[in-house]
Amino acid sequence: MGVYKDVILQAVIAFPVIACIITLPYILYNYHKYGSVLSIRILIVYSFILYLICAYFLVILPLPSIEEVEAMTGPGVQLIPFQFVRDIVKESSARLSDPVSWLTLVNNKALFQVVFNVIMTVPFGVYLRYYFRCGLRKTVLFSFLLSLFFELTQLSGLYFIYPRGYRIFDVDDLMANTLGGAAGYFGVKPFLGILPSREEMDMASFRRGRDVSVARRMLAFLIDLPAAGLYTAVLSAVLPFTARGKCGVIWLSYYIFTSLIMKGATVGKKLMKIRVGKTRGIYGQEPCWHQYVIRYCGLWAVLYLVPSLVLMAVTAWTEATGRNLADRLAVQGMFSGIWFFFLLFELVRMMMHRPLFYEKLSGTQIISTIDGGKNEEKE
Secondary structure (H helix, E strand, C coil): CHHHHHHHHHHHHHHHHHHHHHHHHHHHHHHHHCCCCCHHHHHHHHHHHHHHHHHHHHHHCCCCCHHHHHCCCCCCEECCCCHHHHHHHHHCCCECCEHHHHHHHCCCHHHHHHHHHHHHCHHHHHHHHHCCCCCHHHHHHHHHHHHHHHHHHHHCHHHHCCCCCCCCEEHHHHHHHHHHHHHHHHHCHHHCCCCCCHHHHHHHHHHHHCCCCHHHHHHHHHHHHHHHHHHHHHHHHHCCCCCCCHHHHHHHHHHHHHHHHCCCCCHHHHHCCEEEEECCCCCCCCCCHHHHHHHHHHHHHHHHHHHHHHHHHHHHHHHHHCCCHHHHHHHHHHHHHHHHHHHHHHHHHHHCCCCCHHHHHHCEEEEECCCCCCCCCCC
16 A cells, blocks of 8 residues: 555656646647636646546556566466456455455455556546546446556556566456446436536636636737747748848738738737727727737837837947946836836736727727637627
């Protein structure tokens, strides 16, 4: 039992690393499909991942040394169904004439191994029925396939890292694991009326997805950064002119051009199921071309053009007046503080779902396209 505790502890330690790897793709998937990330869904999915890690670690750990495996001479497979019955009898000291000795059939290492293999996949059956909405046939099939994956992992010597399997491929384990998945399927039934259903979670996610959160906008912006960078790099290499600020202009054109051809969306917005729409008239109506120009020119001016011009002006001023470095840094620091607080003010407005300065100028807003773009009219 102590070995199992150590293995589960190692799985818990490994879980944060694996969770960090999958978190961003999982969040992107949720925003693309639902437009929001529901807390209870995260709890269920991540607990399922933790369970799979624990089950996998219980199958492969503890790892022996290469030398120990090379010295093994026992059989690598056990293909006789119900061999565990013989093993239980063999491990016990039961005699027909002594009823007390029958207890050794229960307090039995071989029986414990079978029960453990059944219990190990019970949560798998629970998750398949409750969250993934699988029927009995699919639950049994996927439980069998999970068990087969475990057994092949053992048979292959952890994918041929070892010269041979260091645990036995056992057909009884396949049956026990499959039985455990089916037991989980039936065992969760009394709780289905208490727990929130998958349909209720989906509906709640879609309702929340009709509003555009700050995180959703930020993710769209972060996705657009490499897309705009690639677009800029390609056009910068192709276009003949070499005027100063060419990259900035091309960068700006990415947002305007993609919005025109993708009906208000960019690559990032498309993935996040949001786009630009008018603030007046019919809700969600596509803006005119000049509104895109005003919107993104305003944003580009604040994030790039104005800081660049101020930096150039301060540099020219210090050189013309013979000011020292301290004076130059003081002026730049004052401007940086004003610029920072302006951006912070706009971020607060975004969190309050208030229109930003470039949205007011252009008469545009960010809207959700969840449910096929059929958004409710704003009051």
